[in-house]
Amino acid sequence: MDKTKRKAVIAGNWKMNKTPSEAKALLEEIVPAVKDADCEVIACVPYVDLSVALEVTKGTNVKIGAENCHWAESGAFTGEISTGMLKEMGVEYVVLGHSERRQYFGETDETVNKRTKAALAAGLKPIVCVGELLWERECDITEEVIARQIKLDLFDVSAEDVKKTIIAYEPVWAIGTGKTATADQAEEVCGFIRAALAKLYSQEVADAVTIQYGGSMNDGNADELLSKVNVDGGLIGGASLIAEKFAAIVKAASK
Numbered sequence: 001m002d003k004t005k006r007k008a009v010i011a012g013n014w015k016m017n018k019t020p021s022e023a024k025a026l027l028e029e030i031v032p033a034v035k036d037a038d039c040e041v042i043a044c045v046p047y048v049d050l051s052v053a054l055e056v057t058k059g060t061n062v063k064i065g066a067e068n069c070h071w072a073e074s075g076a077f078t079g080e081i082s083t084g085m086l087k088e089m090g091v092e093y094v095v096l097g098h099s100e101r102r103q104y105f106g107e108t109d110e111t112v113n114k115r116t117k118a119a120l121a122a123g124l125k126p127i128v129c130v131g132e133l134l135w136e137r138e139c140d141i142t143e144e145v146i147a148r149q150i151k152l153d154l155f156d157v158s159a160e161d162v163k164k165t166i167i168a169y170e171p172v173w174a175i176g177t178g179k180t181a182t183a184d185q186a187e188e189v190c191g192f193i194r195a196a197l198a199k200l201y202s203q204e205v206a207d208a209v210t211i212q213y214g215g216s217m218n219d220g221n222a223d224e225l226l227s228k229v230n231v232d233g234g235l236i237g238g239a240s241l242i243a244e245k246f247a248a249i250v251k252a253a254s255k
Ligand code: 13P
Pocket: 013, 098, 170, 174, 175, 176, 177, 178, 214, 215, 216, 217, 235, 236, 237, 238, 239
């Protein structure tokens, strides 16, 4: 496994934060701060911020993502947003299966799989989130949980498409808690995910997939987490809302 095969990808997941005017102000700080990045930089923002985010980042190295999408092309799905709507705006990425959606909004592996396939069919790059609950880790079933999520979330996704997919390993107990997985814990599970992909597809495919770590990653711990061979980047929540911290993580990934 050779880390140099993959460029690091740092993505902010803003969650339900920032109004359009606040989004504009934050991105106006982020854009100049990350302009020399030697990694991919993405900001995944609330739907209502997409328009201004695309405008502010136009012609820069910051790419824009959404935080979810529906699997149907159109129809009677009040409150949902289709892949075609995102694509037409110029959105490139979409976060899918985040644990907050699984926990609070009834997201299942089946719906994550449907959304992933729809996103890929529309030419969006999905960031598919997987991760175990604290209880599952304590019961020593982390690998079973992750293997199941990977298998189900990527069911019927072709080898070519999976290479365009980013997997984010986000242990649920580390999200927004200030508790980060140690670099060794992150590496262990990210390595396990790569091995699972190799089993499902091939080693060549597994080596091409970007696997991020997410969960209380910040400017203080990014260096160590990103030094691990199977940790190809980060999906950042809280620290992505502060330009200085986000830029420091981008800098750590650019080394
Ligand atoms: P925090 O960085 O706030 O823990 O959130 C991580 C996350 O859920 C990113 O998707």
